[in-house]
Amino acid sequence: MRASAILVGAILACTTLCACDTIGSDFRAMGDVLSPPSPTEAAQWAVDTTDPENMRRGVVLLGTSSFGGVDAYIKLYRFYVKDIKDPLVQAAAISALSRFGIPEDAVLIAERLDSDYPHVRLAAALGLQRIHNVSVSQAMWKKMGDESEAQETRVELAIGLGQYPQDDSFQALVTALDHSELTVNLAALDSLRLMTGNDLGIDRMRWLGWYETTPVEKRFRGQNFYLYPTFQRHLGFWDYVVFWDIPKFETPGLPNGIADAGSRKTYDNPASPADPTPSGP
Numbered sequence: 001m002r003a004s005a006i007l008v009g010a011i012l013a014c015t016t017l018c019a020c021d022t023i024g025s026d027f028r029a030m031g032d033v034l035s036p037p038s039p040t041e042a043a044q045w046a047v048d049t050t051d052p053e054n055m056r057r058g059v060v061l062l063g064t065s066s067f068g069g070v071d072a073y074i075k076l077y078r079f080y081v082k083d084i085k086d087p088l089v090q091a092a093a094i095s096a097l098s099r100f101g102i103p104e105d106a107v108l109i110a111e112r113l114d115s116d117y118p119h120v121r122l123a124a125a126l127g128l129q130r131i132h133n134v135s136v137s138q139a140m141w142k143k144m145g146d147e148s149e150a151q152e153t154r155v156e157l158a159i160g161l162g163q164y165p166q167d168d169s170f171q172a173l174v175t176a177l178d179h180s181e182l183t184v185n186l187a188a189l190d191s192l193r194l195m196t197g198n199d200l201g202i203d204r205m206r207w208l209g210w211y212e213t214t215p216v217e218k219r220f221r222g223q224n225f226y227l228y229p230t231f232q233r234h235l236g237f238w239d240y241v242v243f244w245d246i247p248k249f250e251t252p253g254l255p256n257g258i259a260d261a262g263s264r265k266t267y268d269n270p271a272s273p274a275d276p277t278p279s280g281p
Helices: 002-017 020-030 041-044 052-063 073-085 089-098 107-112 118-127 134-144 151-163 168-177 182-198 204-211 237-241
Strands: none
Touching: 002 107, 041 237, 052 073, 052 089, 073 089, 089 107, 089 118, 089 134, 107 118, 118 134, 118 151, 134 151, 134 168, 151 168, 151 182, 168 182, 168 204
16 A cells, blocks of 8 residues: 555656646647646546546546656556556556557566456557567467457457567468458458568468478568557648647557667658657657
């Protein structure tokens, strides 16, 4: 109890040190444009144990802000991912931790792939696209291969496996080409293209034939650069009408734990205006 009180105190104290001039852009999309919540309010909501909705809103606000990587906040995200009982708060904490955590946090997030709640499992699948840790790839492809799992979760896991050009991930993705959902097939195909540099379509036998006839040292030599996907769209007329609140979109980025080796990128910059730097790690 004392440790929790110290953590809460540290969180509330550090809000006074955050860059308040960024609050308009950080919280713009999260509430009333003319009166956004302050960092202090967001932190207070995040630790309001009497109201799970306030906790969720607070964690979302902190986790999508430029100052959400403060050490006290990261400790809070980890605590909620591990121990919080409310699934909505836990899902929000997974999202926040995936943006600001270190590669070791991928292990904690991967454990949530076995949650009883579908939206927590989906949050974990999305979060694992942003943190690179080879030790979680097996948990990812095993869950992706479980056809009783929700389709959207398996799609996100198939996308995330594109950052692991290794034999077990390859075999799991090839198997997913035969799953009954086309979205899973296409996500698996995209990751296979990414890790091999080849495009053999959704014919599982063609991929297996290529694998068997390609020397081990050459199988993943043509791999492309993995960037986690983000939401992007072209700006329309009405976006510019509200000129004081023009949307800014996060750009795809490297998962934390992958060094930039100068490989080819999987995404080009969108034609519409976008935030040139990811808000995540």
